[in-house]
Amino acid sequence: KEPPCECNNCYTGKDCSVFLSDCPVNANSGDPLFLEPFWMQQAEGSAALVSGWHRMSYIYQDGTYISEELVKVIRKLHSVVGNAVTDNRFVIFGTGSTQLLAAAVHALSLRNSSSSTPARLLTSVPFYNLYKDQAEFFDSSHLKFEGDAFAWKNSERNDNTKQVIEIVTSPNNPDGKPKTAVLEGPNVKTIHDYAYYWPYFSPITVPADEDLSLFSLSKTTGHAGSRFGWGLVKDKAVYEEMKRYITLSSMGVSKTTQLHVLQLLKVVVRDGGDNIFHFGHETLKKRWEALHKVFSMSTRFLLQKIKPEYCNYFKKVRDFTPSYAWVKCERPEDTNCYEIFKAAKITGRDGKVFGSEERFVRLSLIRSQDDFDHLIDMLKKLVSQKAVEA
Numbered sequence: 001k002e003p004p005c006e007c008n009n010c011y012t013g014k015d016c017s018v019f020l021s022d023c024p025v026n027a028n029s030g031d032p033l034f035l036e037p038f039w040m041q042q043a044e045g046s047a048a049l050v051s052g053w054h055r056m057s058y059i060y061q062d063g064t065y066i067s068e069e070l071v072k073v074i075r076k077l078h079s080v081v082g083n084a085v086t087d088n089r090f091v092i093f094g095t096g097s098t099q100l101l102a103a104a105v106h107a108l109s110l111r112n113s114s115s116s117t118p119a120r121l122l123t124s125v126p127f128y129n130l131y132k133d134q135a136e137f138f139d140s141s142h143l144k145f146e147g148d149a150f151a152w153k154n155s156e157r158n159d160n161t162k163q164v165i166e167i168v169t170s171p172n173n174p175d176g177k178p179k180t181a182v183l184e185g186p187n188v189k190t191i192h193d194y195a196y197y198w199p200y201f202s203p204i205t206v207p208a209d210e211d212l213s214l215f216s217l218s219k220t221t222g223h224a225g226s227r228f229g230w231g232l233v234k235d236k237a238v239y240e241e242m243k244r245y246i247t248l249s250s251m252g253v254s255k256t257t258q259l260h261v262l263q264l265l266k267v268v269v270r271d272g273g274d275n276i277f278h279f280g281h282e283t284l285k286k287r288w289e290a291l292h293k294v295f296s297m298s299t300r301f302l303l304q305k306i307k308p309e310y311c312n313y314f315k316k317v318r319d320f321t322p323s324y325a326w327v328k329c330e331r332p333e334d335t336n337c338y339e340i341f342k343a344a345k346i347t348g349r350d351g352k353v354f355g356s357e358e359r360f361v362r363l364s365l366i367r368s369q370d371d372f373d374h375l376i377d378m379l380k381k382l383v384s385q386k387a388v389e390a
């Protein structure tokens with residue numbers, strides 16, 4: 001029976017309250033709504049009220065686009081979590097780490113010593129697709145996306161004289177594994193994307209102490225829609241060039257957003273992050289337990305495995321609890337994993353998008369609890385249906 005037209009297509013009935021259990025589930029985007037229940041408990045303390053006449057100027061009183069108070073809270077946040085060294089680092093803000101990635105790649109490609117050939121942008125497979133998409137879209141004469149860092153390392157074209165920029169995503173998107181740089185040498189510059197280096201997803205093993213590290217509010221507090229990210233930059237010239245990029249593309253980050261982020265991070269650091277990181281980690285731990293239980297009923301699909309490590313934040317050895325399941329379809333005939341899940345009404349993201357094979361699909365685990373419960377129901381159906389057929 002068709003649902004009434006005013007209901008969202010997963011619901012039916014007179015008041016749209018009847019859930020259609022075979023409705024397709026969205027496990028595609030990494031919208032971090034798993035933290036929404038935490039913020040519901042913090043409705044008052046996290047709210048920011050902005051009167052019409054407040055924050056109208058482009059700049060702050062010190063003439064910059066950056067709130068110094070927010071910089072202080074960010075430094076405090078890293079010190080309580082222990083995930084990054086902020087001493088002797090410039091702090092830069094962006095409209096999401098998306099803008100900072102473009103700024104960082106731009107800044108490092110301009111510092112190319114060999115001006116006749118563009119700098120090569122590399123990252124190891126599987127990688128977050130934005131790196132490639134941005135480089136190809138901006139199509140700069142200073143930069144060329146070259147794909148897999150391992151392949152480059154062993155290729156004949158790697159004569160160690162070409163300027164190379166490697167993006168290291170740790171823990172990685174899509175597979176949640178910790179990563180280290182593949183390339184080294186005087187012509188290699190590295191950008192570390194630490195969007196997921198928070199206790200929800202990963203043991204905090206060491207404070208990141210890199211030249212250029214990027215963080216995203218989307219995966220820190222879950223406020224993806226606020227479009228805020230920050231970078232820790234060691235080299236002043238690189239910082240200045242990134243700042244020029246941010247200034248020319250958006251004249252800094254919305255001051256209203258900066259106020260909102262300040263309120264949110266003050267709540268996070270108030271108790272050393274105990275509440276939010278505990279809540280978020282427990283949520284993901286339970287989700288991973290449910291996921292393992294379903295996949296243990298099948299030999300057709302394989303989940304990624306990551307060795308537990310000691311977490312300096314929780315002071316114990318713990319499992320990784322990544323944002324995404326990186327699923328491999330094991331049967332030789334299951335060549336396109338995305339399509340197999342799609343046919344079972346589970347929309348993930350094709351492994352090919354991440355520079356990997358179609359035999360992999362990524363499923364998002366950080367969406368709302370309703371989305372996750374629905375995902376588990378649909379996975380149970382997929383797994384049991386195939387067990388019967390086999």
Ligand code: PMP
Binds near residue numbers: 098193216218
């Ligand atoms: N880096 C990685 C690895 C990501 O997964 C994402 C978003 N999913 C980003 C950067 C971009 O995040 P933001 O929302 O801050 O632009």
